Amino acid sequence: MKGANINLNIRSLKPSATLAINERIAELKKQNKEVYSFGLGQSPFHVPKEVVNELIKHAAEKDYLPVQGLLKLRESVAEFHNRHNHLKFSAENILIGPGSKELIFLTQLVYYGEIIFPAPSWVSYHPQAKIIGNNVHFIPTNYKGRWLLSAEDLEAFCSAENDPDKPRILILNYPSNPVGSTYSIRELEELVVVLKKYNIIVISDEIYGLLHHKGEHHSIATLYPKKTIISSGISKWCGAGGWRLGTFAFPKNLDWLLNGMKVAASETFTSVSAPIQYAAVKAFEGSPDIDLYLVHSQRILSVIGNWCYQLLKERQIRIIKPEGGFYIFPSFRNYSAKLKRKGIVTCKELAETILMETGVACLPGEDFGLDPKLLVLRMAYVNFNGENAINQSMKMNLDPLPDSFVKDQSPLIYQGMLKLINWIDRL
Template identity: 30%
Template sequence: MEHLVNSKVKEIELSGIRKFFNMVADYENVISLTIGQPDFTTPNHVKNAGVTAIQHDFTTYTHNAGFFELREAACQFVSKKYGLTYSPENEVIVTVGASQAIDCTFRTLLEEGSEVILPSPVYPGYEPLIKLAGGVPVYVDTTENDFKLTAELLASYITEKTRCIVLPYPSNPTGATLSNEELEEIANLLRGKDIFVLSDEIYSELVYNGTHNSIASYLREQTIVINGLSKSHSMTGWRIGLLFAPHSVAKHLLKVHQYNVSCATSISQKAAYEALTIGMNDAEEMKTAYKERLDYVYDRLVKMGFDVIKPNGAFYLFPSIKKFEQTSFEFALSLVEKAGVALVPGSAFSTYGEGYVRLSYAYSMEQLIEAMDRIEDYLKSL
């Protein structure tokens, strides 16, 4: 009966990140720096809020967009943190993680043949959702531009079929961020055009120098902002995302969300309320630790001779391995087999990621020190 499966589903593949993670899972004594998951536990006060929600029987459906106080807290959070103004009544939706928010956005905005511009190398989760919604991903090579999509680079890729541009900053896999000036230039380029911006800001609380700024500050009516608590509050398994959009668009996004999941998990919503209010600054402690790890790993990689750009956000490094004259998959597999360290092949992040590997430093300093020692020994053997 497989021949009856939707052809679009058959054409997409599992994430290259997960495929490589699964491939090396059976190797013994491997330090895996592959998965983008904080190694911190969810803050205790947030966990307690979830327990209290269960004990008080907050276990029924909520409003499709999330219970009002949470939506209000979400709007206050992005207002205080990033200067964005959204109405809790009709301009924010609580989703099942940022991934579901992205899916809802593409299914709401795209029609068959709609083009979506992606700065590449890029998180592999966008392309399958674009294709399932009938869209066409259009990749822009940013490898010669410090992994940044700028207005100058973007302009030549816009066509009459362009429906959406994805701005995933801070970036997975590169950690790149855009300056206020760069965001404003993109906004000026797009203003008045029939083009949406999907601004994926899931790493917004993990910016090391300066503060995060959103293109919604400059292009509100054309922008859908996606955020969530997975990275900022180490709540990956709680599955809480936040989707902000002008009411004229949000009312349609809500329809797709409603028929997809009805609402986000009520218990997780209560924990999210605690995180966005009492825990508004919970990410600060994690960010301090990540910055220390970033400085350490970056310095070690540079001393080993890697060509690597020091990122300003997220918790990834994306060093080039082109000098070793191996594909990214060959290099990553050899590193596992001979050094016991797992990194993600850059090819998992589109063809423009070939020649690089992604290293997540969302791991303990002890693991990172050992991993760097092993990589250094491996390079000496080449």
Template identity: 40%
Template sequence: MINQNILSLKQSSTLLINEKVKELRINGKEISHFGFGQSPFPIHTSIVAALKENAENNHYLPVAGLEKLREEIVLFLKKNQNIKTTKETIFIGPGSKELLYQSILIFDAEFLIPKGSWVSYIPQIQSKGGVYHILETNFENDFKLTADNLNAFFKNKAPKKQTVLILNSPNNPTGAVYTKEEYKALALACRKYNVVVFSDEIYSQINFSESYSPSISAFYPEKTIVFGGLSKVFSAGGYRLGYMMLPNELQALQNVYKSLFSETFSCVSSPIQFAAIKAFEYPTDLKKYVETSAAILKKISEFIFKELSEVKIECTKSEGAFYMLIGFNLHKAAILKLGISSSFDLANYVLENYNFAMLPGIDFGFKKEDFFFRIAFVDFDGENMMKTYQKNQNIDTNFIKENSPNIFNGVEKIKKFVIDLQC
């Protein structure tokens, strides 16, 4: 008999759309792929070199992770995210996704998910038969959770267990970044209701105006668990290495985490951990590399925002990561006339008729009738783009058309869809 909680899950939307687009392209379709969020830039050569140097290391490492790596992460957090901690609070796992999942398993809690959150939070909770609540957010605030939203929830609900709030900034799917002031207000509300926070900071250095994004742990250090890793900032999704930082007030959970890790993944691949040391040393050339990638992504996001806004597509303002939520609610009447009433059906319609791949809002905590969709603007040759950008840092429409044609053509396709709706 199969566990019904697991049986009810479907394949991750992001991975599923990636496979579907690959299949369509093999069959000759020219798909503009805005559905999958993987960094388009190559892994920095210094990290690759470190991996090669340690390829023969076949030893099991400590369950919590390589000591030298945890020490480097402590220094990285202090210098590059203004978070002070010690190596004893750091745990290494096979991606922040897995560390989040193991944390969800450990906490006997009710989980609070802001509307406009990463696709895997809810399925991970569902897999253990857990309870979750979608917290209301709004487009005008780029779907960021506010203290008022949190207060409204607790005013209307009486959770029976400890509550855990999962926050993500820079945000997937919106690209929004929480400010220090917003975090200060949220911290007060979290403290008032004794909320534990899982702070997913996997995109922290991919910030379009600063070298890193604020962390709620600076204002709510006692009960914030911070998650990060290699996949986004360092373009190393396939390396599968993440870290988490336990706050001082939750240090009693150290042995609980170690016990669960030891009975599941044991430890992260040895060569990968040694390579990660080089990443988290974050030397000047690597830091500049990350800053350049963020600068390119910023220009692309601004281009998309301008072009889509002109045809009355609602767009969140990306301030980091490589995502944007776009909405067709201003064209809802015309879409309903097509016989389409859900974001899932509209995503399929646009893919089949306009060769444009995007993910429906229902996967991110929205109601099925909300016509919001996540787009990831990474369908370009990152290596070539970076070389060209270093020669000419003026990214205008012609630059995007020449160096990221899939992005340019994709924007034209989705604009054509809107124009066709008006005919």
């Protein structure tokens, strides 16, 4: 386009994958097609009432807050990590940003070194690197390894680079978007051996930590405290994605990175919206009601995720049992011959055909850095009214919820999955 002077790093980028699927869904709905969305990964749950009440109470707060964040909020975030992970953060170790996505972007902007992450990874790590023009590397993982990074793969990658002193950041996200799997303590311990050997900084993206389905999330920071930055926020476990507040917790000896990010923050977003910061204090402080909200969130996600998993597993779809968060990541490779006869060779073609023939909207694994021929889809099981589901769950005892809960409380997920299963059966 004449006169369109766009930074080449950005010209090559498409709008984010989750955005694209939303627009596609909107189009189809306009044509009166029935769509079952498994696309955007937004929490289905409401923001806890106590937290909303704090926003109401602080609605008139209008002052610019400190770049690093409201002191009281940083105290409560530090205390939150110390409570959940037995760590020793204090307010000065915490940085508040308008979403952890923005904070990860600023890290990529401020840090000088190599950024590595496993493939598959969350959709935005790589485009962020592209925008900045960073040197990044994917380390492939595989289905047998639950799509998680193994110590062997990390060691192989680092030793192949033949530059043991290279400055590196590894971004690790668990419970995982897009997979739904997470690391055991043993697996984290094995990783830490390699991380120590190569002196690698870790950004531990634990935004789904409190949505571990059994409440058993374990942070790598406990094993590798001096080099781990914990990334978190209120978008997932607290239902407040649209509020835009993320947090980074830095170990003391990464102060230089925190300080660099503060400078960049002061010239970009300045500080996070004041009323939102005041409200978030309550979210991180927690309360008996918020604990209850979490317990019910976890068991609801567990029953829905496992029901979806079972249905697909029974049909020889390669899929990892969900452990946390709200995603499954099925691979259709066992159907590749049948799919090829339908002209489907890539995961994009797979996602598009399923959408057109069943109305089920998923994201192709390609968007997460996977080989398109692996025929993987990411499905978010969040298309239900979380507030109603929690109210219903509260009326039931605390044993695992029955499978009937899925049909009753998440009818669109139920119907969408049946459509998908039916489509598979007819292949």
